[in-house]
Amino acid sequence: MRQIFQKQNRFLTFCCLALSLMAGMAVFAPQVTHYSFEEQNISEKLEPPSAKHWMGTDTLGRDLYSRVVYGARLSLLVGFVTAISGLLLGVSVGAIAGYRGGAIDLLLMNLVDFLMIFPSVLMAILLMLLFGRGPLGIILAISITSWLSLARQVRGQVMQAKRFPYVESARAIGASPAAILFKHILPNLLGPILVSLTIQIPNNIMAESLLSFVGLGLAPPYSSWGTLANEGFRGMQTYPHLLIFPSAAIFITILAFNYLGDELRKKSEKRL
Amino acid sequence: MKICGRILGALLLFQVNGIGLAQALPELKNFTLRLQGEPETLDWNKAHTPIENYLMITLMEGLVSLDSVKVEPALAESWKISGDRKTYTFKIRKNAVWSDGVPVTAEDFLTSWKRLLAPETAAAYAYFLFDIEGAEAFNQGKEKDFSKVAVKPLDSKTLQVRLRKPVSHWISIPTHWVTFPLRKDILEKYGDQWAKPGRMVTAGPYLLDRYDLNSQIILKRNPKYYGHQGKVDQITALIVADDTTALQLYQTGKLDFLTDFPILNVKSLSETPGFQIFPYLKTVYLGFSFSPNHPTDAQKWIQNPHLRKAIAMSIDRSKIGEILQGKQSPGATFVPPPLTGSSKNVGITYNPKEALEEFRLSQAPKGIELEILILNWEKTLTLAQFIQSQLKLHLGIQLNLQPYDNKTYRAQLDLHRHPLFLTSWSADYPDPDNFLSIFLSDSGNNRPGWKNSSFDHKILQARQMPSSSQRERLYIEMQRELLDKEVVIVPLYYEPNIALVNPRVRGLKLNPLNYLDIKGVEISETK
Secondary structure, three states: OHHHHHHHHHHHHHHHHHHHHHHHHHHOHHHHOOOOOOOOOHHHOOOOOOOOOOOOEOOOOOEHHHHHHHHHHHHHHHHHHHHHHHHHHHHHHHHHHHHHOHHHHHHHHHHHHHHHHOOHHHHHHHHHHHHOOOHHHHHHHHHHHOOHHHHHHHHHHHHHHOOOHHHHHHHHOOOOHHHHHHHHHHHHOHHHHHHHHHHHHHHHHHHHHHHHHOOOOOOOOOOOHHHHHHHHHHOOOOOOHHHHHHHHHHHHHHHHHHHHHHHHHHHHHHHO | OHHHHHHHHHHHHHHHOOOOHHHHOOOOOEEEEEEOOOOOOOOOOOOOOHHHHHHHHHHOOOOEEEEOOEEEEOOEEEEEEOOOOOEEEEEEOOOOEOOOOOEOOHHHHHHHHHHHHOHHHOOOOHHHHOOEOOHHHHHOOOOOOHHHOOEEEEEOOEEEEEEOOOOOOHHHHHHOHHHOOOOHHHHHHHHHHOOOOOOOOOOOOEEEEEEEOOOEEEEEEOOOOOOOOOOOOEEEEEEOOOHHHHHHHHHOOOOOEEOOOOHHHHHHHOOOOOEEEEOOOEEEEEEEOOOOOOOOHHHHHHOOHHHHHHHHHOOOHHHHHHHHOOOOEEOOOOOOOOOOOOOOOOOOOOOHHHHHHHHHHHOOOOOOEEEEEEEOOHHHHHHHHHHHHHHHHHHOOEEEEEEEOHHHHHHHHHHOOOOEEEEEEEOOOOOHHHHHHHHOOOOOOOOOOOOOHHHHHHHHHHHHOOOHHHHHHHHHHHHHHHHHHOOOEEEEEEOOEEEEEOOOEEOOEEOOOOOEEOOOOEEOOOO
């Protein structure tokens, strides 16, 4: 038992390290790369990985390592910003609906149900057409579609928590509804909310990759891991390095986030 | 249960060894090709995209056809051109019959051409017949009586056409599928829905047998065809939009013929036995928008010829072949070689130093942002990124790519919203007129929206010239104006048709207009 725990811990350490590395790469991109992500050198196109170009070069002779590192910026930015904005929206709507109940609850939850009818990628595609291509369009499109299940989850938990004695006590000493919600109920829901955040980030990175993969993401020369994987996919038989490196970045990040989320969930369940 | 299992096993063995039904019946010879998308229509008066190309030519024939770039007899066994080069008399083959046994008559051409020109048909290629006396007026609704259009059946097997002016390339016009004949009784029975399996009658080597929406179209050999019967029993056209999927289908033997595949695979595929290069009359070009419909800042700047010249000078076209890996050669004239009017000495050449000087003369602000409209296809995205980096490197211009899917892209092209766009033109008939006439002021294919009456006049003048050297001189002169002086477009490259042909296929012909001739295709026995 202890061995398993230690092994799990080792994997957890690996996940945390991998995520820190990715985040570090994204923040210090100019410092950790030697080439610009958009500089073309046709004479060095489609080279396999070498000491000069660690991940090889693409069809226009651009350094793939630089593109993966700069891609981390966009992929992680989209992942974090959309997860946090989705979280704020989801928690607010869920908390208000759960705490107030009645007509407001009915209205908000019907809205959530209505929005859930649309497949999220289809919805994101529609919103992208509305907001235009580029980072802002993608962030808005994914944020708007990623808060729905969280709102439902928070609503349920708030409804449950408002019957607990500590909430009744707060109400008895005359605390305002806002104070009860923000000071007493929500801090107790922090665990599950954090867990959902760690699951939402990789989901949103995947959503961005998917949108970019189908050609609806960022316009070149900007690249995220999804756009890089899309470019590499077409030549996977001849130039596998073009697909392997961006996909590996997506795979490791998503695995790490999911595992971290799982561990956090286990810990928060234990505490309860 | 055990017995059942044994019977099943025996049956399986029976099948695996190829004994049984497969050997009892002769093997069906099937040729499979790929369509990049759902055809808009199989109605040959209306079909106008490259997707329909292969099917039209296989299903049907016109008065004449193109073998490589030479006009050959087809449904017409012979034709005569009058001394004033204005009257064409076609003699239709006696043995030419429709697939239901009804003879092909001159009346069938009349029916088709009337429908093609009728304003209510709204056919994209109606202008193909405008050189015929009275045709343009009929299409524009100025003349309601079709008998005023100079297309006359002299008898059931003779068709006479009179042109308003002599046109040197006119004999190429009836090679195009929009001019193929149609049966009046079929049209009256089915209306616009005639081009469906079970309804369509053809006079070409194959028949329309089956159409599964968004999946496949199956053609069967036409036993009533007047010429040599095709050696392939069945043609299956698979509708596959994605290039990578199509390549996988070819590699697993499910496709016999494929022309568009991911550029990253060209190099490795060029070493395989099925790799073939066919000549193609196609020019890919960068266009500038002259339309004043949406005068944004960028639109205004692009009206400045110095800026257009600076852009043309800063793109190193010699690198394109290396990037796209499809044996592309750098563009000079808009008319591609080997057509009359193509030359290496016309067009703006790569010169970054002079480009910078021209940019200064244009007084455009440093770091100016321009938008370019492109298709979201792999090849155009790669090419556009190359142009983007060249303009940034030499002129500091920030080029923003606007990639769209085919339908949206075409709609955006018509709107003239973007100051720059990438597109191509491939020949409908092998003549320089087909390239340069797209810049006629009233042409529906004039993408830049550039209008110049003296240019229009020269196009019409060249059409009437009988001497090839005179025409050539005029075409060169026109292109100096179009490319060097006005810089309406920048021809980027000429491209051959790169194809993968299954080694079991023999006798396949693909002409420079991308017409696939399947009649002569033979399929060797599969082992």
